[in-house]
Amino acid sequence: EREGSGRPRRSSSTIHGFLYSHCSIAAAVDLARFGCLDIMVNNEGVSGTGDRDDIRKVDLGGFRRVFAINVDSVFLVQTRFDPTR
Numbered sequence: 001e002r003e004g005s006g007r008p009r010r011s012s013s014t015i016h017g018f019l020y021s022h023c024s025i026a027a028a029v030d031l032a033r034f035g036c037l038d039i040m041v042n043n044e045g046v047s048g049t050g051d052r053d054d055i056r057k058v059d060l061g062g063f064r065r066v067f068a069i070n071v072d073s074v075f076l077v078q079t080r081f082d083p084t085r
Contacts, residue, residue: 019044020075042077045070046074 017024019042048066051057 004023019077022076025076029080040077040081042072042074 015028017028019025046069048058048062060085
């Protein structure tokens with residue numbers, strides 16, 4: 001179908017998921033419907049828990065969770081939705 005401008009009609013889709021989850025990312029990758037990915041907003045982040053005033057009180061597990069969500073997820077999503085593939 002074409003709009004009044006003569007340009008092809010475009011559609012968009014929003015995908016929600018947990019970006020730190022390999023399974024959630026894999027489930028979101030369904031580009032066959034549109035044929036390509038034009039825009040990606042890779043947006044997820046947390047600030048962590050615990051006492052941020054004293055680094056000695058931050059537990060390693062909590063730190064790793066924050067790092068996985070804020071940093072690893074960007075890498076995982078970007079490599080999965082890589083437009084050059």
